[in-house]
Amino acid sequence: MKRNLARTAYFFLIPFFTVFIAFAVFPMLFSIGVSLFDWNGISGAEFAGFSNYGKLFTDVRFWNSLLVTLAIILPAIPLQIGIGLLIAFLLWDFLRKYTSLVRILNFLPYLIIPFAIGILFQYFFDRKIGFVNRFLLNVGLTDEPIGWLTHPVLVKLVVIFLLVWRYYGYMAIILIASLQTIPDSLSEAAQIDGASWHHRLFHIVIPLLRPVLIFLSVTSIIGGLQLFDEPVAVMTYSKLPFGGIRDAVLTLLMNFYSISFRNFEFGYGAANAVIMFVITFVLSIGLIRTTRNN
C-alpha cells in the first residue's frame, strides 16, 4: 500500500494557507491596487494612475515623518543593542550564576503593553505634574519646569529613552542565549591567556555574535520603521495634537494612519504604505549587504 504523502502534506497546509492568502497576501495585493485609485472606501473609486505616488514625493508631511522616524530609531537602536550587549557580556564573563534572575528583571519592560508604557512615560515627563520636572526643580537643576513633551527635540529624547528602556532587555536575552552556544573552552582559553576583558569583548565576543547583532539591527530597523503605539500614547495623554507640536513625533506609521483612517484617503494611504515598504526593504537589504562585505 503506497500512500499519497504529497496529498497529505497539502491537506496539512490548507488551514494555514487559507488564512495566509485570505488575510495577508490578498489584502497586501489589494492595498497595492487601491494605491492606484482615489477612494474613500464608500463612494466609487476613481482610477488615478500613479498620481498618489506623485503627490507623495512633494508631501512635506511624509518626508518629515520619515526624518522624525529616523531621528528616533537611529539613536535608539545602537543604544538598545549596546546596553543589551553590555549586560550579556558582563553576565557571561563575570556572573554566570545570576544569569536567569537578571535576565527576567531586565526583560519585564518588553512584556508591558506598549501603549501602557506611553501612558506611564507621559506621566513621568509631564510639564506640571511629572516627577522628572519635580525632581529637577527640587534639586535645583532648573528654575522652571521643562516642557519635555512640547519641545521638538526633547520629546524625541523622551521617546528614544522609552524605546531604549523597552527593548534593551530583549536584546540582552537574545545575546545571552547566543553566548551560551559559545563553547566554554574558548572563553576559558582566553581567560588563561590572560586576555583583558576588553580583549575578550572586542576580539572574541563581538566577532562571534556578529550574525546575531546583524539580525537584531535589521529586525530593529524593520520594527522601528513601524513605530506607532508609544508616541501615540505619550501624545494622547498629554492632550497635545496627534503627532505632537509641529509633528515633532509624527512617525511614518502615524502619518499613514492619519491619512488612511482619520481622513479616509485610502488610495493615498495605500501609496504611503507601499513606499514605506520599499524604504524598509532597501534599508534592510543595504544593511545586510554592507555588513557582509566588511
Next chain:
Amino acid sequence: MMNHNLRRRLPVIILIVVISLFGILPFYEMIVMSTHTSERILTKLPLLPGTHGGENLRAVLSAGFARYFFNSFYIAALTSIGGALIVSMAGYAFAKFMFRYKDLLFMAVLGSVMIPPQLSLVGLTIEMKYLGWMNTHLPLIIPPMAYAVGVYFVRSYAQGAIPNSLLESARSDGASESLIYFRIVLPMLKPALLTVVLLLYIWSWNNYIYPLVMVNESRLYTVPLALSTFGGMFRADYGGRMMALVVGTVPTIVLMIIGRKHLIEGLAGTAIKE
C-alpha cells in the same frame, strides 16, 4: 583569592544592579502609584505602596474594565491556540513531507515576514467591511493566526525532534495520517507549540493598531484600546489610571514569567538559527 575575585566583580555587580534598577523602576513605580490617591501622587512621588489600592481597583472595575480584560483575554487565547494549531500543521508538512512547490511556498511564507503589516492594513480594512467583520472581534482573532515566524520555528523544531523512522513505522502499522499527527506529532511538538502560543498571545494582548482601526464600539474594546480612552474616564484620577495599567499588564507578565523558558527559546531560537 576570594577577596581578589570579589574586588574584580564588585564594579560589574554594581553596574548590573544599576541597569536592572533602571529597567524595573518605572514598572515598580507604576505598581506603587496604583495603590495611592491622586492627591498623594501629585504632591510627592510615592516610593512605597499605599493603602488606596482597593479603592482604585473598584474605580477601574466600575469603569467597565473587567469587560475589556475579558475581551482581550478571549481574543488572545483564541488567536494563540488556533494559530498554534494551523502553524504546527504547516510547519510539520514543511519539515516532514516532499511535495511540489514546497520551496516556493516556504519562501513565500518566509518572505512575508519582511513585509510591514501596514502594507496590508488598508486592503484588510476594506475586506473586513465587505465581509461584515467590522466592529466584531473576528479581524482581531482570525488574520493574526497566519503567523509566518511560527511556521519557520515549528519547521526547524520538527526537523530535529521527530525521527522519520517513527513516522514510517506508524504508517506501516496502518495508522492514518491524522492519527499520526494528533497522537504522535502534536505531543512531540509540544514545547514548540507552547512557544508559538506565548508569542502570539503577547502579540495579540499588546496589539493596538488593529483594534483601533477595526473596532469602535466601546463594549468591544480590548485593554490597550480601553487604556487609550481612559483619558476621559480618569481625567484627574492618576491612581485609577495607574491601577488600570497594572490590571492590564501584570496578569500577562505573570503568565509570561511562568512560561519564560518557552518564550525565551522562541525569541532566541528565531534569531540564532540563521
